[in-house]
Amino acid sequence: MKKLSFAALCGAFLLGGTAFAAPGLTVSGTDLLYNGKKIFFSGANLAWSDYNSDVGASPLNENAWRKAVEGTRAAGGNAIRWWLFNNMSQSPEIDQTTHLVSGLKENTINNMKKALDIAEEYGVMVSMCLFSHNLMEPNQWGLYDEKLDITANTNLFEDEGTQAFIDNALIPVVKAIGNHKALMTWEVFNEPEGMTSECSGWTTKKMALSKIQAFTNKVAAAIHTENPELLVSTGSVNIQYQKHWNDAALVAAGGKANGTLDFFQTHYYPYWQNDAVSPFVNTAAQMASKYGYDSKPLIIG
Numbered sequence: 001m002k003k004l005s006f007a008a009l010c011g012a013f014l015l016g017g018t019a020f021a022a023p024g025l026t027v028s029g030t031d032l033l034y035n036g037k038k039i040f041f042s043g044a045n046l047a048w049s050d051y052n053s054d055v056g057a058s059p060l061n062e063n064a065w066r067k068a069v070e071g072t073r074a075a076g077g078n079a080i081r082w083w084l085f086n087n088m089s090q091s092p093e094i095d096q097t098t099h100l101v102s103g104l105k106e107n108t109i110n111n112m113k114k115a116l117d118i119a120e121e122y123g124v125m126v127s128m129c130l131f132s133h134n135l136m137e138p139n140q141w142g143l144y145d146e147k148l149d150i151t152a153n154t155n156l157f158e159d160e161g162t163q164a165f166i167d168n169a170l171i172p173v174v175k176a177i178g179n180h181k182a183l184m185t186w187e188v189f190n191e192p193e194g195m196t197s198e199c200s201g202w203t204t205k206k207m208a209l210s211k212i213q214a215f216t217n218k219v220a221a222a223i224h225t226e227n228p229e230l231l232v233s234t235g236s237v238n239i240q241y242q243k244h245w246n247d248a249a250l251v252a253a254g255g256k257a258n259g260t261l262d263f264f265q266t267h268y269y270p271y272w273q274n275d276a277v278s279p280f281v282n283t284a285a286q287m288a289s290k291y292g293y294d295s296k297p298l299i300i301g
Contacts, residue, residue: 025039025125025184025231027231027262027263027296027297029295030284030295030296030297030298031297032263032297039078041078041079041125041184041299042076042077042078042079043072043077043078043079043080043081043124044068044071044072044075044077044079044080044081045080045081045301046068046080046081046082047081047082047083048082048083048086049061049064049065049068050064051086052085052086052087052089052090052091053090053091054082054083054084054111054115055084055085055091055105055107055108055111055112056090056091056105056107056108056111057090057091057105057106057107058107059107059110059111060107060110060111060114060115062114062118065114065115065118066118068080069118069119069121069122069124070122072122072124073122073123073124077124078123078124078125079124079125079126079127079184080119080124080125080126080127081126081127081129081187081235081301082115082126082127082128082129083129083132083190084112084128084129084130084131085130085131085169086131086132086134086135087131087132087134087135087137087148087153088101088131088135088148088149088152088153088156089147089148089149090105090147091104091105091108092104092105092108092165092168092169093105093168093169094149094152096149098164099149099151099152099155099161100152100155100160100161100164100165100168101152101156101161101164101165101168101169102164102168103168103169104168104169104172104173108173109172109173109176109177112128112173112176112177113176113177113180116177116180116181116182116183117182119182120180120181120182124182125182125183125184126182126183126184127184127185127187127233127265128177128183128184128185128186128187129187129188129189129190129235130170130186130187130188130189130219131188131189131190131192132189132190132191133189133190133191133192133193133194133195133201133202133203134203135153135156135195135203136150136153136194136195136203136204136205136206136207137203137204137205138150138153138204138205139204150205154205154207156215157207157211157212157214157215162214162215162218162219163218165219166218166219166222170219170222170223171222171226174186174222174223174226174227174230175226178227179227179229179230183230184231185230185231185232185233185262185263186219186223186230186231186232186233187232187233187234187235187265188215188216188219188220188232188233188234189212189216189234189235190235191235191236191237191267192212192216192234192236192237193209193236193237193238193241193244194237195207195212196208196209196212199237199238199241199244209244210253211253213244213245213249213250213252213253213254214253214254214255215254216234216245216250216253216254216259216261217250217251217253217254217255217256217259217260218254218256218259219232219259220232220250220256220258220259220260220261221254221256221257221258221259222259224258224259225258231262231263232260232261232262233261233262233263233264233265233299234261234264234265235265235266235267235301236264236265236266236267237266237267238266238267238268238273238277239266239268239277239279239287239291239293240276240277240291242264242266242291242293242298243291243292243293245261245264245293246292246293246294247260247261247294261296262296263296263297263298263299264293264294264296264297264298264299265298265299265300265301266298266299266300266301267300267301268300268301276290279300284298
């Protein structure tokens with residue numbers, strides 16, 4: 001998914017040119033609040049400026065990022081979605097012997113900070129998306145094939161690999177970014193269902209849904225433990241799969257009581273998804289009842 005718009009099912013309003021702050025963004029029932037007032041997020045899925053490389057070894061393409069943020073704001077938006085490590089072909093650092101995450105590339109934190117600083121200038125918040133289903137698609141576009149370590153990507157979902165990522169990449173980044181005023185959420189995945197046949201996945205390599213749930217649980221727990229004020233989400237491909245990211249499902253898979261999502265994100269493609277999953281045909285209450293997901297704020301992309 002390259003381009004999309006954000007729309008929140010939690011009734012709310014746009015906060016003009018105000019620069020938001022992570023500690024000011026909270027959840028109340030099915031509402032997202034900013035400093036106690038309902039907020040409606042509307043914006044764009046940039047995805048990337050340089051595929052896989054925005055937070056790697058090279059400096060951020062500030063002109064491209066500023067243009068994207070400025071354009072979002074000019075169109076009346078207040079949110080942008082940005083893919084970070086994506087399929088791990090460029091970052092973070094991978095130990096070539098153990099095939100485990102060993103650290104961050106030299107410009108990872110600098111690029112994240114710079115991007116968030118620019119977003120703050122325009123009163124735009126950023127959904128920081130860590131990974132995509134592309135982790136299990138080594139031949140996607142024939143690009144960077146020689147740099148994608150599929151063994152490392154597979155190891156990411158094993159206990160040792162998950163912990164290595166948390167210790168050597170996630171926590172250093174979360175500490176460095178802190179409560180940045182433009183940080184909306186740490187989003188664990190873009191469309192993780194693509195990696196499992198249990199949800200009609202499409203990637204070349206697949207795994208059990210429970211492995212993805214366990215990873216999501218442990219990543220969310222690590223973020224919440226490091227900084228309880230930060231919000232965690234994930235971007236589901238289809239609302240019919242939203243129940244797989246319920247609190248009980250994640251805790252059952254990963255065992256971490258605080259490893260749950262603060263709000264949901266799900267995607268809707270009108271050209272190949274039917275009215276049964278359309279947020280433009282069904283109410284939020286109808287969708288929640290039909291698909292059995294927890295009562296949380298829900299952003300439609």
